[in-house]
Every structure is written in structure tokens, then in C-alpha cells.
Amino acid sequence: MPAVIRVEGLSKTYASGFTALKDINLEISQGEIFALLGPNGAGKTTLIGCICGIVNPTAGKITVDGKDIVADYRAVRAMIGLVPQELATDMFETPWATVNFSRGLFGKPQNHAYVEKVLRALTLWEKKDSRIMTLSGGMKRRLLIAKALAHEPRILFLDEPTAGVDVELRREMWEIVRKLRAEGVTIILTTHYIEEAEEMADRVGVIAKGEIILVEEKNELMRKLGKKQLVLQLSAPLTEIPAGLGAYDLHLGADGNELTYTYDTRAERTGITALLNDMRAAGVTFKDLSTMQSSLEDIFVDLVREKR
Amino acid sequence: MNIEAVRAIYGFEMSRWGRTLMQSIVSPVLSTCLYFIVFGSAIGSRISQVDGIDYGAFIVPGLVMMLLLTQSTLNASFGIYFPRFTGTIYEHLSAPVSAFEIVLGYVGAAATKSVILGLLVLVTASLFVPLRIAHPFWMIVFLLLTAITFSMLGFIIGIWADGFEKLQIIPLLVITPLTFLGGTFYSVKMLPPFWQTVTLFNPVVYLISGFRWSFFEISDVNVGVSLLMTSLFLAVCMAVAWWIFRTGYRLKA
Known part of the structure; x- marks a missing residue:
């Protein structure tokens, strides 16, 4: 599969002097599920932030589908959906309003049929008119996925998608991710749960102290190092x-x-x-x-x- | 240009405003009308006319301007601060939307809200005092220019603030005193010469003076200067907003 994301020589040093990423080189293939593993503070979220435009890299180059993330930011960002680690939501809004808002923000014209499809797929349709603050943690997590999918992205970043959710919901999430992959969406997920990567990933990257220390096909990795x-x-x-x-x-x-x-x-x-x-x-x-x-x-x- | 994004931000902000009707519309209009009734009636009974204009009518442009300045600043600052506070700002930063489009959505919505409030106060005032607008075109120009300029200022405050307290500091401790001392309730010409000179350093004087001119053709400073000063302030705010997005100040790590 051709690389859809290419990261070359990426470094990030924060104003505090802390270096979160050191000369990262990484390629993500079209249509794969890539799991980025690493302990707390390893640089996983910073790496995702750099690719999605939330964090300014100190050095390096990132291209998505051959397009530079800075020079061609509109085309690049339209392709990407991001589900953040934190449950950041507009608590006074309804799922219906917030998912439609996300679609508009990413430049897509209104399409109520599509938004309905996404909300139904994530079993949020019954709650579409409830205030977000009344939803459970699991529903809020699914809502963030719905928002990220609102503009029909080709690439989806899931930053710790199952952090703090129960086992049943975790399996539900895995099912959602598998379905998305089946629809051709490239998925990059960061996780603490090795079981999650073992269950779903095609390839695994291990990051520690801001450096990618290994990128390997999951099965090959387990064969080699197992x-x-x-x-x-x-x-x-x-x-x-x-x-x-x-x-x-x-x-x-x-x-x-x-x-x-x-x-x-x-x-x-x-x-x-x-x-x-x-x-x-x-x-x-x-x-x-x-x-x-x-x-x-x-x-x-x-x-x-x-x-x- | 990502028109859909501008529309989404603008629509989102306007619907938030609609949800809090009492706080957003009724409260500011009512408090401005109270100023109008108390000052217009109590003081107006002692000062019958200023520059040949009934005192009750004289203070209306100043009151509209006061409302416009505070509401533009508060609305815009809260509009952009809230996504920062809740963390939903990640969506704006990762969307295919330019700084100009984000500003257009937030500032456009904040300016629309304050213009509607200003017009509501004008309509309410016209029920109590005979109000004439000598230059409706320039009245609208001053109204829009001021609403946009102070919404820009509010947007900048909303990005600068790192807590709800800071969000209130500039509107309460800077804008309100400047408005009170900027000729809302009196003509600058009524002050002693020294204080007249001091007052000219207050930028709000130029806004109120120009706006009042569009109603009664009387002004404390030249109308052209008023227009120039307002435009200059707008240009400064735009430059600061451009710098914020270029550097990612308080937005990006």
C-alpha cells in the first residue's frame, strides 16, 4: 500500500525547553490501522497534534497524500478527522447541532442524511436532541468520533479512544474502528492498552522519550521479538x-x-x-x-x- | 474561502445567543434603558438642553455606544474563550479554515449581536424622547465600524485571557470607565479646558462624538478625525489578531 502520511525529520521542542519529539521519521500506509504505543509523555499526542495542525513543529516536514500540511493545509485537513484524548465537548449543545457544526467547519455543505447515518451508526440517534452534558462518558466518546467523521475523512486519528471506558464499550469501539477500516479509512490510534493494538493493528509503532524506536508489522513483530x-x-x-x-x-x-x-x-x-x-x-x-x-x-x- | 466554516461558526454563535435570550438581549437592553430613564429624567430635569438638544435625546447616542462597546467586547471574548476553556478549540485548529475565516465567524456574530442590541435601544429610546437621525448612513457606518472594532478587541481579549476573571477585566475596568468619561452623559465642551485636553486621549470620545454627530450634527471633535481614529483602532486590532494566528499565541503549543 502507498504511504498516505509521511513524516520526515520531525522535532518538537516546547517553549519550556522540553523536547517532545526527536527526529521522527514515519510512514503510514493507505487503509491500514496503525497503533502508536508509548508510555505517558512519550510524545504520542504531540506527534498527532503536529500532523493535525494543533501543534507547531520545531523542525521537519509532514505530507499527507503528497501534500504539505502547512502549504496545502486546507486540502490536508479536509482529509483528516481527529478524536482527541480529552472529552472536549460543547456541553450545552445537542449531538445533532454539534455534529452538523463540525461538518460545516470542515467546509462540507449540510447533509442531514449523512449526519443521521453517522449518529445511527454510533447509536447516538436516540440522543440527538439531548444536551451533551446529559450523555454518559461512553456516549460522549462516541460523539467525538461522530464529530470527527462528520466531514467524511479518509484518515482518522484516535488519541486514546478507549481510555477510561469499560470493557464492553471498548469492544464496541473496536468494532466501529474495524467497520471504518472496511470502508477504506486509514486509522492511526494511540493507546495504552497493548491488548487494543494486538487486537486491531496491522502495524505497530513504539515511541519512547520522543523517539520512534520501532515500526513493524504486528505479526512480524510478535514473530521476531516474541x-x-x-x-x-x-x-x-x-x-x-x-x-x-x-x-x-x-x-x-x-x-x-x-x-x-x-x-x-x-x-x-x-x-x-x-x-x-x-x-x-x-x-x-x-x-x-x-x-x-x-x-x-x-x-x-x-x-x-x-x-x- | 471556506464559506461553510464561516457560516457554521456564525450560526453556532448566534444560536448560543438565542438560547440565552434573557441574559443576552433583555438584560443589556433593560439596563441601558434604566440609565436612560434615570439620567434622562433625573439629570435632564436640571439640564434641559445641551448644544440645543434635549438632554434626554442628547445621551441616547452615548448610551447606544456604551452598550455597543461593552456587548461587542463581552460577546466576542466569551465566544472564542469558551472553546478554549472547554477544549473544543482543537476542532477549529485542525479544520481547513483560515485565521481570517475564524475571525470573520466570531467577530461577525459578536458584531451582529451588538448592532441588534444597539438598534433595540434606539427603538426603545424613541418611545421616550423625540429622536431624529440627521445622517442615517453615517449612523449605520459608525454603528458597524464600532461594533466590528470592539468585537475584534473582544476576540483578542478572549484569546489573551486565561481565566474568566481576565475576561471581565478589560470590559469592566477599562472600557466602562472610558465610556463614562468619554462624553456619554455630557459634552466634552462642558469640561474645564485642562480636562478637555485630557479627554482627547480617551479613544471612546471619538466614537461617541462621531456617532452623536450622525444624529444631531453636533460633535466634540471633527467627524473625519472620529472616523479616522475608529478605523485606526480597527486596523490595530486586525494586526494583533493576524499576529496571534501567525504565531499561534495562546492557541497552539
């Missing part, structure tokens, strides 16, 4: 790992009742067959076994820890 473990429940406890098994990456736990073998998923051979043979030779037997695979969260934590 570790697998074979856990063996021993028939009889061991006091130490027998000398004949010293060549393996083994860990003895659970008071000597559990032997864990960590192996590389990329290796041509896992070494499991050899290990089991050597265990038999050493007189070590087991009553049960299971395997575990490291999650994206484990990979993320390892990456960020290395950065520190």
Missing part, C-alpha cells in the same frame, strides 16, 4: 537442574515442580525434541506440559525498558 516457553510440570520435584540439561535455557520454579524452557520462535529447530530426550536420559519425568507465547505487552515493556 518468545515461546514450554512449561513442564514435573512428576517429582528437583533441587537443581541436572548437569545433562545445562545446555538448555531452563528455569526451575514452583519449589522444583516446574521446569520452564524458553526458545526462539525464529530458530530453525526449537530444541524441544532434544530436550525431552535428554530429560528422559537424565531420569526427569513430567506429568503435564503447556506452552506460552509472549504477548505484545511483554515485547513493548522490554523495548521501553531497554530505552530507559
Whole structure:
């Protein structure tokens, strides 16, 4: 897929002297779901702010669909919808009025049928004439998505879309995002929830201390950096790992009742067959076994820890 | 030009005004009429005429101007401050809309509101005193120019302010005193020569004088100077607003 967003050498230093972004280079492909992961203060919101025109970059160049975000800001911004992290709404307005306002602000002529479609899709139609202040947190979050979609954007930024929402609503949000992607919308989301990225993203970017430390296809990332473990429940406890098994990456736990073998998923051979043979030779037997695979969260934590 | 955006901002602001009818329309018109009744009746019974004009009628242009200045400033400052306060300003900043279009929407709405209020006061005043407008065209010109200029000032205050208190400081502590001391209730010529000179440093004098001239063909300062000073103030406000958007002052990080 061709790149729809291209960020080159982007840096941002705030007036306070704090450098939020350092020489960021990033490409987002047309039609993908890109998850930007990073701890608090990593620079995720600043990066989104720079692309959407809310934050003035200190250096660098950003193009969207080949157009410069400064020189050609009208064309660029018309393509982008932004759902901010904070629940910023006009509390005295109604969903109907505020979504129509957003559409007008982005230069689109009134289209009540389309606004109705968006509100219905986000299950807000019944509340269209209620004051926003009376809506629940989840409804307000959906309303922000409706506002961002009001002008039919091709690219949607979701800054922590499920922060502070319950599990059911989170799954509802994921469903909405999937539907949008199916309609051809490119989606960039930032999240604290690794589970969210693991569930939805095509590609993952990890940002820490203002630097992109990794951008990778999610599946490839998990394959490359993921570790697998074979856990063996021993028939009889061991006091130490027998000398004949010293060549393996083994860990003895659970008071000597559990032997864990960590192996590389990329290796041509896992070494499991050899290990089991050597265990038999050493007189070590087991009553049960299971395997575990490291999650994206484990990979993320390892990456960020290395950065520190 | 993003006409739809200007229309959206303008419509949004006007509907907000309509929602708070009592506070936005009835209250300012009523308080101005109270000034008119109290000053016109109480003081008017002792000062029968100023420059050959009935005192009750003489103060009407000054009162309209006072209303125009305070309402333009307050409406425009609140209009742009509220999205900053609630955080919804992100939408304006990320929309394909230029600084000029944002200003046009907010300032246009604030100016429209204050012009409507000014006209309402004029109509109400005409029920109490014989009011004639010698130069209706220039009356409208002064009305519009002042409403736009002070709405621009209000817009700037709304961006500068970082709290509701600051939002009120300029209208209450600067504009209202300048209006009271700018010849709303008296002719500058009634003051001793020294204070006449001091008063000429008050920009509001030029607005009230020009506006009053359009009614009664009497003025404290030359009408051309009044027009020039108002236009100059408008130009300064526009330059400041342009600088704000160019630098992102208090809008962008």
C-alpha cells in the first residue's frame, strides 16, 4: 500500500525547553490501522497534534497524500478527522447541532442524511436532541468520533479512544474502528492498552522519550521479538537442574515442580525434541506440559525498558 | 474561502445567543434603558438642553455606544474563550479554515449581536424622547465600524485571557470607565479646558462624538478625525489578531 502520511525529520521542542519529539521519521500506509504505543509523555499526542495542525513543529516536514500540511493545509485537513484524548465537548449543545457544526467547519455543505447515518451508526440517534452534558462518558466518546467523521475523512486519528471506558464499550469501539477500516479509512490510534493494538493493528509503532524506536508489522513483530516457553510440570520435584540439561535455557520454579524452557520462535529447530530426550536420559519425568507465547505487552515493556 | 466554516461558526454563535435570550438581549437592553430613564429624567430635569438638544435625546447616542462597546467586547471574548476553556478549540485548529475565516465567524456574530442590541435601544429610546437621525448612513457606518472594532478587541481579549476573571477585566475596568468619561452623559465642551485636553486621549470620545454627530450634527471633535481614529483602532486590532494566528499565541503549543 502507498504511504498516505509521511513524516520526515520531525522535532518538537516546547517553549519550556522540553523536547517532545526527536527526529521522527514515519510512514503510514493507505487503509491500514496503525497503533502508536508509548508510555505517558512519550510524545504520542504531540506527534498527532503536529500532523493535525494543533501543534507547531520545531523542525521537519509532514505530507499527507503528497501534500504539505502547512502549504496545502486546507486540502490536508479536509482529509483528516481527529478524536482527541480529552472529552472536549460543547456541553450545552445537542449531538445533532454539534455534529452538523463540525461538518460545516470542515467546509462540507449540510447533509442531514449523512449526519443521521453517522449518529445511527454510533447509536447516538436516540440522543440527538439531548444536551451533551446529559450523555454518559461512553456516549460522549462516541460523539467525538461522530464529530470527527462528520466531514467524511479518509484518515482518522484516535488519541486514546478507549481510555477510561469499560470493557464492553471498548469492544464496541473496536468494532466501529474495524467497520471504518472496511470502508477504506486509514486509522492511526494511540493507546495504552497493548491488548487494543494486538487486537486491531496491522502495524505497530513504539515511541519512547520522543523517539520512534520501532515500526513493524504486528505479526512480524510478535514473530521476531516474541518468545515461546514450554512449561513442564514435573512428576517429582528437583533441587537443581541436572548437569545433562545445562545446555538448555531452563528455569526451575514452583519449589522444583516446574521446569520452564524458553526458545526462539525464529530458530530453525526449537530444541524441544532434544530436550525431552535428554530429560528422559537424565531420569526427569513430567506429568503435564503447556506452552506460552509472549504477548505484545511483554515485547513493548522490554523495548521501553531497554530505552530507559 | 471556506464559506461553510464561516457560516457554521456564525450560526453556532448566534444560536448560543438565542438560547440565552434573557441574559443576552433583555438584560443589556433593560439596563441601558434604566440609565436612560434615570439620567434622562433625573439629570435632564436640571439640564434641559445641551448644544440645543434635549438632554434626554442628547445621551441616547452615548448610551447606544456604551452598550455597543461593552456587548461587542463581552460577546466576542466569551465566544472564542469558551472553546478554549472547554477544549473544543482543537476542532477549529485542525479544520481547513483560515485565521481570517475564524475571525470573520466570531467577530461577525459578536458584531451582529451588538448592532441588534444597539438598534433595540434606539427603538426603545424613541418611545421616550423625540429622536431624529440627521445622517442615517453615517449612523449605520459608525454603528458597524464600532461594533466590528470592539468585537475584534473582544476576540483578542478572549484569546489573551486565561481565566474568566481576565475576561471581565478589560470590559469592566477599562472600557466602562472610558465610556463614562468619554462624553456619554455630557459634552466634552462642558469640561474645564485642562480636562478637555485630557479627554482627547480617551479613544471612546471619538466614537461617541462621531456617532452623536450622525444624529444631531453636533460633535466634540471633527467627524473625519472620529472616523479616522475608529478605523485606526480597527486596523490595530486586525494586526494583533493576524499576529496571534501567525504565531499561534495562546492557541497552539
